[in-house]
Amino acid sequence: MTPVMPTMKTTAQDPATATATAAAFVEALAAEPRPKAVAAYDGAGQLLLRADAPDGFGSLVPTLVGYRRGPAGTWAADWSVTEAGETITVPGGFLYVRQRAVTFRSSHDGTERVLQHVGGEVATLAPRPGTTTVACVIRTAGPLGAHPEGLLQGSDAVWSAGADASLATVRRPEGAWQILLLPIDEDATGRDLSVTVPDGASLTGEAAWAGPDTLLLGLAHHRPDGTRRFGLLAVRAEDGTTERSLLFDGIDLCYPVADPDGSGQLAYLGTSVPTNDAPPVQSACLIRPGSLELTVLAAPAGTWQRPVGWDGPGRLLCTAEDGPRRRLYAYEVARGSWRDVPLCASVESVQVRGGRAAVLVSALDTPPAVDVVPLSGDGPAERVEASERPPLPGTLSYHRQAVPGATGALASWLCRPAGGPARGLVVFFHGGPFKSWTEWSWRWNPWPFVASGYAVALIEPPMSLGYVSAVPGGWANWRSGIAAVAVRQVQQLRAETGLAELPLALMGGSFGGYLSLSTAAALEPRLIASHAAPLDLVQVAESSDVGWQWLREYGDPATAEQVRYRDNSLPMRPVPEGTRVLLSHGMHDGLVPPTETLRVHRQLSRQGVRSEVAFFRSEAHPLSRPRNIRAWYRWVLTACASTLAGEAAAEPADELTGELAARFAELAMGGLDDAA
Secondary structure (H helix, E strand, O other): OOOOOOOOOOOOOOHHHHHHHHHHHHHHHHHOOEEEEEEEEOOOOEEEEEEEEEOOOOOEEEEEEEEEEOOOOOEEEEEEEEOEEEEEEEOOEEEEEEOOEEEEEEOOOOOEEEEEEOOOEEEEEEEOOOOOEEEEEEEEEOOOOOOOOOOOOOOOOOOOOOOOOOHHHHHOOEEEEEEEEEEOOOOOOOEEEOOOOOOOEEEEEEEEEOOOOEEEEEEEEEOOOOOEEEEEEEEEOOOOOEEEEEOOOOEEEEEEEEOOOOOOOEEEEEEEOOOOOOOOOEEEEEEOOOOOOEEEOOOOOOOOOEEEEEOOOOEEEEEEEEOOEEEEEEEEOOOOEEEEEOOOOEEEEEEEEOOEEEEEEEEOOEEEEEEEEEOOOOOOOEEEEEOOOOOOOEEEEEEEEOOOOOOOOEEEEEEEEOOOOOOOEEEEEOOOOOOOOOOOOOOOOOHHHHHOOOEEEEEEOOOOOOOHHHHHHHOOOHHHHHHHHHHHHHHHHHHHOOOOOOOEEEEEEOHHHHHHHHOHHHHOOOEEEEEOOOOOHHHHHHHOOOHHHHHHHHOOOOOOOHHHHHHHOOOOOOOOOOOEEEEEEEOOOOOOOOHHHHHHHHHHHHOOOEEEEEEEOOOOOOOOOHHHHHHHHHHHHHHHHHHOOOOOOOOOOOOOOHHHHHHHHHHOOOOOOOOO
16 A cells, blocks of 8 residues: 655664664663653743653653743753652743642743642642632641441541442552642742532532632533543632532543643643443533633534644633644634644644643654644744654655454554665554554564564554544444454554464554554464553453543443443453463553453463463553653564564565564653543
8 A cells, every 4th residue: 555644764774774774763762751742831031841760770850940031032951850740831931730739930040949848649730810829739637447337447447438449559558639829929828728529529629710709610520320521610719618520421531731821721631431332432521711611612523622722712622633743723703714724743742821832742753852833824933842863774655554344544653774675574562542652652662673673563453542533333332343343453554554374463552452462363473562452341341440430431330231341351262372372461450450461371381371470569561661662662673683584575574683683662751641
């Protein structure tokens, strides 16, 4: 199939050049801070970037970096602080939280002063419109041994009586929430709002102002069957008394975005409540100040819009996946019209102010960069910061796919090695399942495999974001609606790109791990690498910390819906004879129990499959610690070299081996996918 996007050229021409290029690529990535989000932007000359910075000892340190604009439109970093939490722009400067201290930093002279020490973790800082006060939402730690009758006093037990009990609340007991109104222009102690939360509900930590007198707090409603709904609690700023508890018919609200200029405009991400086996739909929603009425914004066809900022009271900025890119859209409130804001790559994070957007962008072949973009379209983008980009060890192309029997259009990406034919094909399945391959990855990155001589296919199956028309076919239908289609996508891509005869490996984490095992019988790979995969869906739904999400998609596993869970779980003999399997899991995973991986490893071993398992004692759901990431890549790249050898249709390219392969694996120091 002819790619619909241009391929990226590389400078590597021969094996020696390719090896040198790969070594430079590894070294640059190992030393480069990894931008995570634009934390704050004042619309003029200052911007704060959140990044993970290597400390020289194998760890990544969360760091807040301040940039200042020069007179010629150039930007330079001029200060930084480590381990900073919530960060916002306020009149005259910025607020950030560090070591439980809310700190004001002047944008004029860079001086800092601590406004207040708090007794917990700050979840949200929300500026009150028309004032110099900020609402500070604080999560406090809950006591151990608590029980209504005192029966567990003196123990380290964490007690619960509801269907929404989770291991997350055991690891991190949650106490009462504190709502603090904190002045930033004077030396005064913040004022507590005494908020009463309705029975059967809890605060989420989100907060935004609907005008200067009403604070909207995120509210989770816990149902007796274990499901959840998400609404709002409107409280008076004067004394914290409840004005209204808002739960809208058929739609949940989260991720508020307020107009920083104080207009009272307020937007939320709205997610429809699935009914009658219909998948959820995401939309941008407006809350009208005063009446608190909800308006759902109709979006451009094929996109799910998520609000990210306001450019004054009349223009809402949203992001949405659209095929190969996560785009930025501007919604004109008065006209009800949308327009695309051109960017050089996919949007990862946005802060909007003063007619400009500070945007963190990246792509599969482009490490993250931060640009300041004029929203009017007049004038060039200003580059604030960019990760180093040594020549990549191959080419990248995007392939649209129409799969017979599948609803909607789909696509896949293909990376080919430079300097010679591929020695094998490695297929990546993303996690989620609501995710896609739109951006640069520090973890599931194709380029270490490409540098070792393999082609890498990154599949976008049904339920991938950016392919909204294909979502219904995969909802609550993972085996036949997603895995079966993914098989056809891999087969189609191999046939149309001349890779059908190459030895095959399948890989992925979480939902991607599920797909790597679920497609194995049809694709007959030589190697599988699966991390933290949900495999017995009944067991996962009943024990996951996000069990309510499983109930939303599949229903109650204790009822007749159990058949649907069983039909979509991994079959008893999922892997063909002769396939080598590498399984891994973090022991502190609260989303997919580690016993899932142990159980399948034992099952495969009894069936005579060559299965290996690695449990990481310090990891949760994602594989995130640098030393563990390096070890995982070393393990998997070595397995590729031995398991996929000897079957290439042509002379293989030179391989990165030994120390060089291990060093190249260091690029994978980011997070894994989200929960399934």
